[in-house]
Amino acid sequence: MTKTALRNLILAALFAAMAVLLSGLSIPVGPTRCFPFQHAINAIAGVLLGPWWAGGAALTTSIIRNALGTGTLFAFPGSIPGALVVGITAKVFKDKKLYAALTEPVGTGIIGAILSVYILAPSIGKEATLWLVMPAFLLSSVPGSLLGFALLVALDRTRWFQKNIGKTLT
Secondary structure, eight states, X not given: OOHHHHHHHHHHXXXXXXXXXXXXXXXXXXXXXXXXXXXXXXXXXXXXXXHHHHHHHHHHHHHHHHHHTSOOXXXXXXXXXXXXXXXXXXXXXXXXXXXXXXXXXXXXXIIIHHHIIIIIHHHXXXXXXXXXXXXXXXXXXXXXXXXXXXXXXXXXXXXXXXXXXSXXXX
C-alpha cells in the first residue's frame, strides 16, 4: 500500500468515525433524519480524498449507524451520492476544488432523494414522495455543505493543509 493510499484510508476511517460520533445530533423529518454533520463530513472528505474514498467513508458511516440503530436505510442514498458528487467535482475543477464542497446538496438533495423515493422506499415497503424527501434531504445537506465549506476555508487560510498534508486547496 502506498503512503498516499494509507493516508487516504486513515482519513476516510477518521471521517466515518466522526460522522458516527456526531450521529446523535440528528433531527427526525418524516421517514428520514436530518443529519447536517454527515453532509459537512461528505463535503470535506470529497474535497480532500476524492469520490471513491469519500463515498467509502459515507458507506461505512451508513452501515455503522444502521447497525447501532442511529440511522435509517435512507442514510445510504442520503449520504453516498453527496460524497461522490463532491469528489467528482473536486477532481474536475482542480483549481477551485474548495468550492466543490458546495455541490453536496446536488448529490444528496436531488440524486439521493430520487434514489430514495423511486428505488429504496418501494423496496422496503415504505411510501415516500419526492416533494417530502427532497426538502428533508436539502434541509440537512445545505447547512452541512456550508459548514464543511467554512471549515475547509478556515483550515486552508491557516495553511493547515500545506503544513500537514503538503498541499493547498486554492
